[in-house]
Amino acid sequence: MVELKTAAELDAMREAGRVVGRILDTVRRVADVHVSLRELDEAARAVLREAGAGSPFLNYRPSFAATPFPAVICTSVNDAIVHGIPDDYRLRDGDLLGVDCGAIVDGWAGDAAVSFIVGTPQPADSRLIETAEQALAAGIAAAVVGARIGDISHAIGSIARAGGYGIMEDFGGHGIGRHMHEDPGVPNEGRPGRGLRLRHGMTFAIEPMLIAGGRDKYRTAMDGWTLLTTDGSRAAHVEHTIAVTDDGPRILTLA
Structure with missing residues (x-):
């Protein structure tokens, strides 16, 4: 079922999204050569505490995962596409870093990535x-x-393919609201004019994941979470939570 949110509920989701935006801004500011991924996670936790917000990432365990996720952000470096676990790795000059995070405020979720x-x-x-x-x-x-x-x-797939990039199979955007992952799925490639018709009050996390090598395949790292390019090429992941409204799309995860 796809829930249509009221104006008040969209405003409540905006508050969760505002926290997500602040986390991403903070992590981007802290991230520097020699800073560890674990330190980035600690910085994100501090923002959550200050906001009185919860994390939909911490201890999350979907069907594909052997263990719960141990952090409040995903940190994916270079050939890691998504779901990288923050550890003691220290950032190096020229690293490509993807950071994905979420927040829950008053029962509503926000989710974004840079x-x-x-x-x-x-x-x-x-x-x-x-x-x-x-x-x-x-x-x-x-x-x-x-x-x-x-x-x-x-729209997403056309730009990715025109650039010569691969698109990750099986993973894409999703509905979001009272939970981080809700129906429907929002693939990063598809045919126009197909699928669920959009209505005012629907909310989605839209998240392109592009692979530089042009292949669509990926593999899972030994940690059971991190998804890596099969050819070692780099990847980029970006995301916003948005609302469909009669006045046009509304981005909910800006700081």
Whole structure:
């Protein structure tokens, strides 16, 4: 079932999204050469505590995971696409870092992600991230009343494929509201005019995941969580929680 949110409920989700935005801004500011991924997770936890918010990531255990997730953010470095576990790895100059996080405030969830370069950027990495951000913007722009899920998917996939990038199989965006993951799924590639028709009050997390090597395949790391490119190429992940409204798409996870 897809729940249509009232104006008050969208405002409540905006508060959760505001916390998510602050976490991402904080982590991006803290991330630097020699800083550990665990330190980034600690910085995110501090923002959650200050806001009185909960984490939908901590101890989350979907069907594919052998163990609960042990952190409040995902930190995916270089060839890690998504779901990287923060550990003692210290960031190096030129690392491509993806950070995904969520927050729960008064029973409502927000979810967003950014990718950025630590230290000195390489042109290929900058182009990868810029294309992912363009795909996200296109997906959001397609989320209008009367459109369909496939229109969002087609907008994302068209930009990714035009850039020569791979699109991760089996993973994409999702509905969000009282829980972080709700129906429906929002694939990162699809046919326009297909799927659920969009109505005012629907909320989605839209999240392009692009693979630089052009392949769509991935593998799971030994930790049981981190998803890696099969060819060792780099990946970028960006995401916003948005609402479909009669006035157009509303981004809920800006700081």
